[in-house]
Amino acid sequence: xxxxxxxxxxxxxxxxxxxxxxxxxxxxHTAKPLAHKWSLSEYRKGAPRRDDGTAGLPVDFYxxxxxxxxxxxxxxxxxxxxxYESLPRLSITCTKNNTKLSLWxxxxxxxxxxxxxxxxxxxxxxxxxxxxQAAALxxxxxxxxxxxxxxxxxxxxxxxxxxxxxxxxxKQGINVVSITDTTDYVVTKTARPKKAxxx
Amino acid sequence: MxxxxxxxxxxxxxxxxxxxxxxxxxxxxxxxxCFENFRRxxxxxxxxxxxxxxxxxxxxxxxxxxxxxxxxxIMRKNRVEPYPGxx
Numbered sequence: 306x307x308x309x310x311x312x313x314x315x316x317x318x319x320x321x322x323x324x325x326x327x328x329x330x331x332x333x334h335t336a337k338p339l340a341h342k343w344s345l346s347e348y349r350k351g352a353p354r355r356d357d358g359t360a361g362l363p364v365d366f367y368x369x370x371x372x373x374x375x376x377x378x379x380x381x382x383x384x385x386x387x388x389y390e391s392l393p394r395l396s397i398t399c400t401k402n403n404t405k406l407s408l409w410x411x412x413x414x415x416x417x418x419x420x421x422x423x424x425x426x427x428x429x430x431x432x433x434x435x436x437x438q439a440a441a442l443x444x445x446x447x448x449x450x451x452x453x454x455x456x457x458x459x460x461x462x463x464x465x466x467x468x469x470x471x472x473x474x475x476k477q478g479i480n481v482v483s484i485t486d487t488t489d490y491v492v493t494k495t496a497r498p499k500k501a502x503x504x
Numbered sequence: 505m506x507x508x509x510x511x512x513x514x515x516x517x518x519x520x521x522x523x524x525x526x527x528x529x530x531x532x533x534x535x536x537x538c539f540e541n542f543r544r545x546x547x548x549x550x551x552x553x554x555x556x557x558x559x560x561x562x563x564x565x566x567x568x569x570x571x572x573x574x575x576x577x578i579m580r581k582n583r584v585e586p587y588p589g590x591x
Contacts, residue, residue, distance in 0.1 A: 371524040373516035459509075463542060468526075475522040484526055486513040490538040492545045501547040 375483070384482045385455040392482060395444070396459040397470050402429070404437040404466030406444040408456070416451060419444045421466075437466025441473035448479060455480045461487050 380390040391411040398405040408416040421436035424443055430436055448454055458474070458481050460467065474481055492498070513533070517525045533539060549557075 371518050371521045372528050373518055375510060375514050375516060379510075379516070457510075463539065471526045472523055475520070479522075480520065481517050481522045483510075483514055483516045484522070484529055485510055486529060486533060487509050488538075488542060490533075490542045490545075498545060498548045501549070 385480060387455060389457070389482065392455060392457050393453050394459055395448075395456045396461065397441075397466070399437075399460070399462040399464030399467045399470070400432075401464055402432040404431070404440050404464060404470060406440055406470065408444070408447065408451075408453070416453070417444070417447045419447065432465055434465050434469045437469045438473050440466070441470040442477070445473065445477040445479055449477075454478070455482060457481070457483045457485070459485045459487055463488065 381388055383389075384392060393411065393416065394409050396407050396409065398407075403421055405418070405420040407418045410416055419440050421431035421440050424436065424439040426433070426436040426439070448456065456479065458471075460471075471484075513529075515525050515529045
């Protein structure tokens with residue numbers, strides 16, 4: 306009621322007296338006046354929450370929806386009749402000079418190993434994309450022989466065989482359930498890296 | 505999950521699109537600065553060089569922020585798109 310009556314009076318004044326806008330506002334305050342007491346804690350309450358970066362970017366940001374992120378139910382979900390946790394894992398180690406592929410059981414028993422050397426590449430030829438393709442192809446043959454074409458892939462390291470080995474897996478029709486990256490991007494070991502190269 | 509390595513940095517492939525999923529994972533890792541960090545850690549970085557890099561990065565961030573603001577100010581427009589659906 307009070308606000309309504311105040312508004313009415315204000316309208317009348319503006320109609321009859323035609324006061325400038327700023328003067329009118331000085332006479333009547335229909336809103337709560339500004340708090341005169343200023344404290345840091347009060348100010349902090351009103352400030353927006355600091356972003357700690359946990360929310361991240363949405364999946365849509367990265368274009369096509371071809372990926373899914375693991376959830377709580379992932380270890381128990383069935384892929385080709387096998388739960389995720391007991392799937393065999395194919396670890397691909399890509400280094401500057403070699404590409405190694407090894408197949409492991411869910412109980413940590415090795416099932417097979419292939420590398421560029423086993424396919425007849427020696428010396429610096431191991432560190433090429435062709436050698437990586439050959440090694441991956443051999444691994445695919447082994448997977449088909451063992452009849453374990455549903456695997457989860459673990460990539461490790463950055464090297465020339467990183468992309469070609471994945472491409473071969475797709476071409477050969479291996480059912481890859483997930484891809485994990487376990488490269489040590491942040492070096493936690495105490496050993497000091499090699500001296501920088503002279504320029 | 506029992507193994508912690510499957511919690512982070514894992515993507516589940518959909519409809520057998522392995523390469524596309526792998527590329528997206530790489531893009532995510534690149535945007536996080538993982539590859540850059542890896543390459544930097546291959547060789548020892550002397551403290552004086554690290555200090556130099558930090559200062560340079562700071563300056564670059566300030567410059568880029570300012571420049572982006574300036575560009576957005578110059579490129580501002582309030583008119584109807586003359587050729588809709590061009591790009």
